[in-house]
Amino acid sequence: xxxxEKDERAGDLSALGPEDRFDTPERLEFGRRLFAxxxxxxxxxxxxxxxxxxxxxxxxxAGRSNVGKSSLVNALTGRKTLARxxxxxxxxxxxxxxxxxxxxxxxxxxxxGYAKAPKAKVAAWTELLRAFLAGRPTLRLACVLIDARHxxxxxxxxxxxxxxxxAVPYLVVLTKADLVKPPALAALERELAAxxxxxxxxxxxxxxxSAAEGTGIATLRARLAMLVETRGxxx
Numbered sequence: 001x002x003x004x005e006k007d008e009r010a011g012d013l014s015a016l017g018p019e020d021r022f023d024t025p026e027r028l029e030f031g032r033r034l035f036a037x038x039x040x041x042x043x044x045x046x047x048x049x050x051x052x053x054x055x056x057x058x059x060x061x062a063g064r065s066n067v068g069k070s071s072l073v074n075a076l077t078g079r080k081t082l083a084r085x086x087x088x089x090x091x092x093x094x095x096x097x098x099x100x101x102x103x104x105x106x107x108x109x110x111x112x113g114y115a116k117a118p119k120a121k122v123a124a125w126t127e128l129l130r131a132f133l134a135g136r137p138t139l140r141l142a143c144v145l146i147d148a149r150h151x152x153x154x155x156x157x158x159x160x161x162x163x164x165x166x167a168v169p170y171l172v173v174l175t176k177a178d179l180v181k182p183p184a185l186a187a188l189e190r191e192l193a194a195x196x197x198x199x200x201x202x203x204x205x206x207x208x209x210s211a212a213e214g215t216g217i218a219t220l221r222a223r224l225a226m227l228v229e230t231r232g233x234x235x
Contacts, residue, residue: 022223031221037101039077044094048131052097054138057227058105062159063145065111068175071211072145073108076221095132103228113155134166140227141169148174148208151188164200171203172196178210
């Protein structure tokens with residue numbers, strides 16, 4: 001790939017401006033090749049003392065329970081069972097770490113906002129999430145997943161506020177976009193663009209996806225691949 005002239009800033013997506021397109025043929029191909037690399041489960045972490053070594057740039061996936069985090073990780077990597085999928089909210093109770101070809105770390109975070117879980121467990125998940133987001137030096141970006149059918153909730157804004165305090169850039173990713181009619185989806189995207197423009201650390205527009213139909217997956221791969229562009233070509 002011919003590297004972009006501003007690749008020295010590629011590891012910080014919040015520093016990229018409108019001219020830094022992630023949907024060019026070169027970037028799409030770079031993203032495809034990166035996410036075609038072997039992706040292996042590293043470990044599940046229920047305690048900060050179990051965190052793997054902070055070596056690779058990492059992207060974390062956060063969202064309310066049952067928003068589709070595991071489905072999105074599976075779609076990005078082209079694997080059906082890499083991240084566990086369950087119709088039972090709250091199943092992902094640990095921080096699950098994956099190694100993408102020795103180039104990028106993927107972190108599937110515990111779902112938040114599941115009221116039926118025991119309060120003590122919810123409090124433990126919340127504290128683990130807060131501590132991880134605030135103290136992980138290699139965390140370059142958080143994808144905050146929001147169900148396109150319902151839009152952002154109070155708890156989503158609490159998490160984005162936490163990310164802002166921790167100085168972690170974040171990208172709002174709309175899931176299940178195939179289940180929303182185009183006019184309603186466009187209206188939600190406009191609403192979010194206006195809101196995100198006022199938020200510290202927020203990338204300027206939401207990224208709509210459908211894990212079921214593949215919508216937005218290739219461009220999200222390209223976007224996330226910009227975190228590792230300066231590390232050379234994927235195999």
